[in-house]
Amino acid sequence: MSLWMIFKVAVLAIFRNKTRSLLTCLGIIFGIAAVIAVLAIGKGASAMMVAEISQMGNNLVMVFPERKQAGVVHQGLGGGQNMTAEDVIAIKNELSHLVQFASPQVNAFCQLMHQNKNWSTRVQGVSVDFPDIKNWTMKEGRFFNEQEERRASRVCVIGTSVASNLFGEEEPVGKTMRIKNMAFKVVGVLNSKGANNWGDDQDDTVMAPYTTVSRVLQGSAFKSINMMNLSLYDMDDLDEAKREITAILRQRHKLADYQDDDFETRDTTEIMNTIGSVTGLMTVLLTVVAAISLLVGGIGIMNIMLVSVTERIKEIGLRMAIGATPFMILTQFLLEALVLSAVGGVIGVAAGIGVAQAIGAMKHWPIVVEAGSAILAFGFSAFVGIFFGFYPAYRASKLNPIDCLRYE
Amino acid sequence: MAHLIEIRDMYKIYAQGDEPVHALDGVSVSIDEGEFVAIMGASGSGKSTMLNILGCLDTPTKGTYLLDGIEVAGRSRTELAHIRNEKLGFVFQNFNLLPRTSAIENVELPDLYLGRLGRRARRRRALELLRRVGLGGRGTHTPAQLSGGQQQRVAIARALMNKPPVLFADEPTGNLDTKSSIEIMNLFTELSRAGITIVMVTHEDDIAAYATRHLVMKDGHLVSDDKGAAK
Structure with missing residues (x-):
């Protein structure tokens, strides 16, 4: 069986259980959206600061008497x-x-x-x-x-x-x-x-x-x-x-x-560094909060996948009986987790940008969505999918077909 | 002539509590191509264990098993999966169809794992099999939309998908009414006449009567084999 076939089987399984799949995605969607929104607003705030400071003057150096x-x-x-x-x-x-x-x-x-x-x-x-x-x-x-x-x-x-x-x-x-x-x-x-x-x-x-x-x-x-x-x-x-x-x-x-x-010099880079370190700190802080919500989303995926393995134990037994190897079962469940987190990631990035734009429009803050942060969030959600999808998938692949078929 | 299935001195011992349970206690039997075998016996006699081992779903504790000339005992889980996929078909008491999945997709499943046919050839074969079991117009129905007898026929079509030489059936009529049971058994007889080897576990005498050979088990031993005395 080709990987493509296993992928199709995984996608079919996702569509067979729309509610469960949606619930699984939600955790990731919220996590990613939070990260994207926080980074977009944080970067926007920094950009606004930089713009305002450069408005203070071009390559400005100020000298004050002591x-x-x-x-x-x-x-x-x-x-x-x-x-x-x-x-x-x-x-x-x-x-x-x-x-x-x-x-x-x-x-x-x-x-x-x-x-x-x-x-x-x-x-x-x-x-x-x-x-x-x-x-x-x-x-x-x-x-x-x-x-x-x-x-x-x-x-x-x-x-x-x-x-x-x-x-x-x-x-x-x-x-x-x-x-x-x-x-x-x-x-x-x-x-x-x-x-x-x-x-x-x-x-x-x-x-x-x-x-x-x-x-x-x-x-x-x-x-x-x-x-x-x-x-x-x-x-x-x-x-x-x-x-x-x-x-x-x-x-x-x-x-x-x-x-x-008996004098002091000041320049805009100093001010920018000070403000940059403050906004940087805020961004790090909020990113940590957002990352935790992403982690919680990942654990959500693992829980649902574990439940799904138990719930579908007969299906696993049947698939093994008609010729699915442990590797195919592992791959199927892993791909299910991956597809769910990838879809969740895409929706999350879109939702995050939307939320950031909405907040920006409401508060008149500039919003800067960097491709880097979107890629980062998306990569992280894929990682969460693999990481938290692996354990349930591994457990599924280790099951004995007889025990699965007898499972009530 | 080499036998299609040949097991020798087969043991299956479960270490349950202090006393080990001998589910199979030194069984030897051979089955030839085209036979329709019913394995009978009271519950706990070891007949299901026998079927599971013959069906490569379970591994014996001791003994040799030649299937179609291949040694099966001691193979890895992956190798057993490939053997089941290519050489064996399964029909279960509770049908075991994938829920919320159309009959035709259920039938196609074994070839998805084998990957021998292309998408269109696979669909063609699945449709042909559904026609053969008398469900020509029900391809798009999901298991919930089918009666028990119809579900079991979908399961039989699925078991035949990869053209296996042997079909295993575990109490195939256990969940069916009399009328459906007769239909299913007639279908088995038809398949047997077409040359497919069938090994079926049952505890009902009237179902076993459809088979051409009866193996009776008791306490892990084979106590009766009417080979040659077939009708």
Whole structure:
């Protein structure tokens, strides 16, 4: 008897017992569906994180002044006063082969006014490079130019949230608004970026030349900045760039060898690694849960197969009496288990993708179904079929035809 | 002339409790081609054990068994399966058809394991056999849709599928009414006349009367063999 014939016999046996076959499949279907759905949602969440982090900026390296400690009170990141716009210019000039864009950032929290409306938000003093670093594009008008930056002109661009809160239906470009009671001309409106990972509305912002902000809004005697944003040509140069930045800043800040750095560098890869390890952990955790349900499904298959062997003991006896060898019996039962788990696997993969899509649509999460995870789940279900199908099949093949035929 | 079936000094001993049970206690018998043999005896006489060993469903504790010139004793389970498949046909008291499976698929089953015929030739032969046992129009019926007598006829057709030289029947009419029993026994007589060797176990004298030779067993011994005295 050919393997194909045994396969046909096995398939016929499955169809003879539709209910039992369906129940057997269910365990595998749920197990596989759980694995697929969890992996799809997990991968989707990771992809969303990566997308949002890269939205923070292209090949972004941020440098913050050291946190100053006044007694026991720590200031926040960027609270130091030892970093200046000149540091940024020096780095841009000296590392022109590594750094594509550079922008200082000076933050001021200000009250904004236009006619009878007012709004308070963070005004970011930045350079003309800033939109290229942070992937900001213009919705209307233009960004401020180098001349305006050099002259510390009172111009600004605004985010869509500020535009709608201060101007409503009005066209903001070309209008004058008041920041800290000083007149600024709105030259452009930024395209919306929405909320970031941490739920902050990125569109609730005003950008003005850093020269203007530090001079007029901060009124600071020092030309200190809150942070610098650098964009590298290539993230592969990250380590070299960080080394060079450190060397330049230490030299410019006249730090002796025994002194610690008075600044900190951060880059998106660090953030991505942190978030990646968190989402990775979640994925592993959920996968373990899903794998356990798959195992339970496998044990379900074994139980049903064992029951099926007992229930069909007369059939086994008859098959042996008319010429089925122990090997054929073994193969038949093994194939039955395999077909059931394979069919369960296919349905499970489909159901898993469906569930993931449904959850994704409901929660507005992106869903990433990788061929790898589908193949993995399918392979595992085949393995479960063989593994849990073997014992009952082996028991069936060891039966004596006489005992089977006499069995009541 | 060599015998079709020849057993010599056959023992089957079951180790049940302290006292070993001799189900077969040194039986020797030979059966020639074309004979219609009835094995008779009270229950526990060893007649079923005898049939099981002759039918290669069970292995003897001791003794030799030549079937169609082949030594059967001491063969592996797989080899016995092949012998049963090619040389022997079985008819059981309770029919033993596959449930929820059509008559024609039940009849085809032995050739599925043998694989001698192609799909169409197999179907043709199964249909022809069903016609021969008088069930020409019932090929698609499942066992549940057939009467006991009809089921037994399907079982006989199945037993004949691989053209075996020997047919074994274990109380073939035990579950049938008188009318069906007579039909089945007439079918056996017909097959016997066509040259098929039949070995049947029964405890009913009127059923045994259809056979041409009667072996009577008692306590694992052969006590009577009317070979030559056949009608």
